[in-house]
Amino acid sequence: MQTDFIEYTSSQENPSYSWDVDGTITVELVVKSKNDKETDVASESITVVDICYECESEFFTTDVCASGSFSKAQFDEAAESYEDNDYDCSKKIAPLIKFKRGFN
Numbered sequence: 001m002q003t004d005f006i007e008y009t010s011s012q013e014n015p016s017y018s019w020d021v022d023g024t025i026t027v028e029l030v031v032k033s034k035n036d037k038e039t040d041v042a043s044e045s046i047t048v049v050d051i052c053y054e055c056e057s058e059f060f061t062t063d064v065c066a067s068g069s070f071s072k073a074q075f076d077e078a079a080e081s082y083e084d085n086d087y088d089c090s091k092k093i094a095p096l097i098k099f100k101r102g103f104n
Contacts, residue, residue, distance in 0.1 A: 023047070023048060024045055024046070024047050024048075025045070025046055025047075025048060026043055026044070026045050027043065027044050027045075027046055028041060028042070028043040029041070029042050029043070029044075050065050050066055050067045051065070051066045051075075051091070052064065052065040052066070052091075052092040053065075053079045053082075053089040053090065053091060053092060054089065054090055054092040055079070055082040055083070055087040055088070055089040056087060056088050056089075057085075057086060057087045057088075062082070062087075063092060064078045064079050064082060064089070
């Protein structure tokens with residue numbers, strides 16, 4: 001079993017983070033006071049799925065998925081390229097889940 005640790009630090013009021021791999025991930029949120037004297041920790045298991053567009057033309061149907069791209073920009077460019085060539089593209093499955101939850 002491989003365990004990857006990703007540290008993401010934010011001072012935003014409602015931070016979010018996007019994963020570029022799918023699967024079930026245990027996320028731990030650590031909140032510290034400004035002076036680091038108080039800490040609150042919560043964990044949650046979330047499921048991350050790939051986002052795909054099904055692009056159809058009169059003669060051909062293909063899937064364009066984020067997991068097949070190196071970056072979000074390349075994924076967006078691939079989907080736009082199909083649409084520019086008279087394909088009709090629609091979202092096929094749920095988007096990558098963004099971790100955004102309040103804890104008490």
